[in-house]
Amino acid sequence: MAEKKQQINELFASQLNVANVGVEVFYQAVRDQNVPAVQVDWRPPAGGDARLAQVLDQLRRLPPERIEAANAEAHRRMDKGDPVWAGMVYAKDVLPDMDRYTIGHAGPPLRWEEMCGPMKGAVIGAIRYEGLADTEEEAVALVESGKIRFRPNHSVACVGPMTGMITWSMPLFKVVNKTFGNVAYCTVNEGLGKVMRFGANDDSVLRRLKWLEQVLAPALQKAVELHGPFSLKVLMAKALAMGDEMHQRNIAASSLFARDVLPALIRAVEDREQLGEIADFISGNDQFFLNLAMASCKAVCDAAKDIPDCTIVTAMSRNGTNFGIKVSALGEQWFEAPVLMPKGLFFPGYGPEDANPDMGDSAITETYGIGGFTMGSAPAVVRFVGADSVQAAMNYTKDMYEITQGVNSQLTIPNMDFKGAPMGIDIRKVVETGITPVINTGMAHKKPGVGQVGAGIVRAPMECFTGALEAFARSLNI
Numbered sequence: 001m002a003e004k005k006q007q008i009n010e011l012f013a014s015q016l017n018v019a020n021v022g023v024e025v026f027y028q029a030v031r032d033q034n035v036p037a038v039q040v041d042w043r044p045p046a047g048g049d050a051r052l053a054q055v056l057d058q059l060r061r062l063p064p065e066r067i068e069a070a071n072a073e074a075h076r077r078m079d080k081g082d083p084v085w086a087g088m089v090y091a092k093d094v095l096p097d098m099d100r101y102t103i104g105h106a107g108p109p110l111r112w113e114e115m116c117g118p119m120k121g122a123v124i125g126a127i128r129y130e131g132l133a134d135t136e137e138e139a140v141a142l143v144e145s146g147k148i149r150f151r152p153n154h155s156v157a158c159v160g161p162m163t164g165m166i167t168w169s170m171p172l173f174k175v176v177n178k179t180f181g182n183v184a185y186c187t188v189n190e191g192l193g194k195v196m197r198f199g200a201n202d203d204s205v206l207r208r209l210k211w212l213e214q215v216l217a218p219a220l221q222k223a224v225e226l227h228g229p230f231s232l233k234v235l236m237a238k239a240l241a242m243g244d245e246m247h248q249r250n251i252a253a254s255s256l257f258a259r260d261v262l263p264a265l266i267r268a269v270e271d272r273e274q275l276g277e278i279a280d281f282i283s284g285n286d287q288f289f290l291n292l293a294m295a296s297c298k299a300v301c302d303a304a305k306d307i308p309d310c311t312i313v314t315a316m317s318r319n320g321t322n323f324g325i326k327v328s329a330l331g332e333q334w335f336e337a338p339v340l341m342p343k344g345l346f347f348p349g350y351g352p353e354d355a356n357p358d359m360g361d362s363a364i365t366e367t368y369g370i371g372g373f374t375m376g377s378a379p380a381v382v383r384f385v386g387a388d389s390v391q392a393a394m395n396y397t398k399d400m401y402e403i404t405q406g407v408n409s410q411l412t413i414p415n416m417d418f419k420g421a422p423m424g425i426d427i428r429k430v431v432e433t434g435i436t437p438v439i440n441t442g443m444a445h446k447k448p449g450v451g452q453v454g455a456g457i458v459r460a461p462m463e464c465f466t467g468a469l470e471a472f473a474r475s476l477n478i
Contacts, residue, residue, distance in 0.1 A: 045432045052466060055473045056432055062476075067428075070310035074328050075405040075424045078368065081300030082178040084229040085292060088221040090213075092168045094185065095156050099168065100130055104153040106164025106361040107319025108334040112143050112150070116320035118199025118356050121448020122163035123148070125201025129209050130167050136201075154315050155332070157302065158185045159294045159361035162197035162444060163320075170209070171217030175232065175295035180303040186295035188212045191285045197360075198444040198451040211277075219278055222268035223261055230260060232296045233410060239289070240370070240421070241414050245378040246293045247362060247371030248440040248455055253289035258282050294361065297368035304328055304424075311472060312405060313425040316367045316437065316460060320359035320444075325464045327427055330471055337463035342441050344456015356446040358458045363439050369408055369423035372438040372457065373400045377413040377421075381440065396438050396457075397422065403429040403437070427472065430465040 018037040031037050046052035059067060092098055103126055105119065115123070124139040127148065133139040142148055153160050160166055165187070172185040190208055194200035224230070239246060239253035246253055262279060269275040282288055301314045310328035317324055324334040339357045346354070365371035375381065376397035379390045397413065400422040407420030425437055436459045443454040 046466075047434050047462075049466075052431055052469065055469060055478060056428060058478045059428060059473070059476075066309045067311060070307050070329070071312050071405050071424065071426060074304040074307050074310050074312040074314075077180065077303045078300055078423055079406075079409050080179050081233070081303055083175050083184075083232045083296035083299045084178055085224065085232055085295075086174045086176045086183075086229045087224040088171050088217045089174045089185070090217075091166055091170050091172055091185075094172070094174070095158070095166075098156075100132065101147050102149045102151065102168070103127075104151055104156065104158055104160065104164065104166030105319060106153060106160055106162065106359060107317045108322055108324030108336050109152050110150070110319050110321055112148075114321050116356050116359070117446050117448045118359065118444040118450075119163050119320050121199035121201050122165045122196050123150075124448070125196050125199075125205055126165045126167045128201065129196075129206050130169060152317070152319075153361055154298075154317060154326070156185075157183060157298065159298045159317075159364050160187050160197070161189070161290060161294065161362045162360040162442060163199060164361050165196055169213055171213050173292055173295050175292070175299045176229070177299040177303055182299060182302050184295045184298035184302060186291040186298070188216065189285060189288050189291045191281065192287065192452070194451045198442070199356075199448045200451045201449055215274060216278055216281065219265060219269050219274070220261070223264035226268050227261075227264040230257075232292060235260070235289075236293065236296065236370070237411050240374060240377050240411050243378050243380055245371055245374045245381055245440060247290070247365045248442070249378050249381040250289040250293065251286045251380075253293065254282075254286055257289050257292065290362065293370070294364050297364045297370070298361075301364060301367050306331055309476075311427045311469075313367055313427060313437075316363040316425075316439075317361045318358045318363065320356055323358065323461050323464055325427075325460070325468060327468045327472065329475065330468065333471070335464045335468040335471065337461035337467070340458050340461055342443050342456035342458040344443065344454055346443070346454035347452070350445070350453035354445050354447075354453050356444045358439070358441055359444060360441065362441070363437075363460075366437055366439050367425065369400075369404065369421045370411065372440040373397060373404075373423075374411075374413060374421045375438070375440065376416050379415075399435050400438065402433050403435050427465045427468045430462070431469050434462070436460045436462050436465070 127133050127139040175184050242252035244252045305314045307328045312328045314328050315326040318339045322336045323339045324336045341357050376394035382393045404422040405424030408423045411421045412418045439458050445453045
């Protein structure tokens with residue numbers, strides 16, 4: 001929008017030229033006659049919805065010390081956030097009201113009957129991982145008996161990619177926001193192939209999870225004790241400059257993390273064979289840093305929660321059935337809509353008919369302002385997620401500036417003149433412009449137990465934002 005205004009101003013600063021608003025065929029006809037022209041991508045506010053346009057107008061009439069000041073404070077907190085990896089913990093030791101029959105999942109709340117195939121597959125695997133059932137049939141019977149309690153990870157300061165399973169025995173990264181003192185947690189990335197986050201649940205998946213629990217997590221804890229907390233914001237800034245967007249592409253971030261942690265691991269782990277396994281696992285997993293990025297973004301965004309009159313989004317997440325957002329002024333309330341289907345590229349042998357709709361807590365990266373919001377910084381991710389060109393990726397990032405409060409002063413995009421990443425999604429701007437947040441995502445097979453089948457781009461449903469705006473207006477008696 002700002003770029004279009006600049007083009008129009010430049011156009012009319014010289015000779016008589018043409019600015020076309022509306023049907024693009026008129027713009028093309030003028031350009032065919034070699035007349036300088038610009039196409040204005042104008043649309044009515046709130047998509048022409050009279051009620052929502054009225055709400056937006058009434059919100060604009062409020063004193064600036066209310067919403068604008070509140071949003072500026074949320075942006076300040078997000079910008080000043082300083083996440084550090086402080087060690088490894090276990091869900092049973094740190095999460096409130098946790099027991100062996102509690103399973104955390106990605107996205108807003110949902111019941112077993114509402115779960116998609118990969119989510120059900122992951123639940124079955126999680127139950128077997130905890131030793132509560134030996135077979136799939138026993139696991140399903142346990143769920144149907146009502147003994148398993150499901151809850152969203154976000155309700156207990158956690159996040160998990162894709163299905164997002166968090167159970168009693170699982171190790172978690174502990175990330176502390178040094179500036180504000182709040183803590184966030186995330187599971188350890190399992191690697192690629194058959195993994196629980198994509199719904200796989202066979203014995204190889206469970207063995208890997210036990211190895212993470214019993215071998216990797218204790219070693220990582222020893223490394224932190226030896227080294228001290230690891231700064232994650234510095235690492236994220238470096239990775240962004242090296243071509244990561246830190247949702248679908250984490251190659252630079254994972255490599256930087258390996259470089260930082262391996263010296264401490266070498267000193268901390270006495271068993272040479274175990275050390276070799278750990279080094280192979282970390283250095284061979286291009287997505288290892290994703291989970292640390294997610295916990296970092298969660299810790300930063302949580303610091304912006306519960307600010308009165310604030311219209312900034314503090315969480316976006318999806319469970320394969322519904323997409324949900326939270327808004328600062330509206331606390332823990334979810335605003336939901338049916339989740340959309342990603343568009344992208346598939347692994348050989350798979351196609352759109354195999355894919356499950358969007359899923360995972362990993363949209364917390366876009367909530368902070370990286371991931372799809374910084375596609376312009378990651379040319380190498382473009383073809384992997386199905387974008388048409390590098391310019392198309394940069395255009396996605398440019399659009400995100402239109403719906404955010406400001407920029408990140410430390411996470412900058414080199415090939416966009418070092419402009420800060422767009423940060424602080426404002427529900428008012430989303431509804432007014434009709435531009436919804438863009439998210440980079442992996443795609444799971446719709447059947448449980450198969451795993452990842454591709455990667456792509458998806459949008460957050462507009463209904464989440466219109467619902468949140470209406471609720472916000474009601475909270476102000478508008």
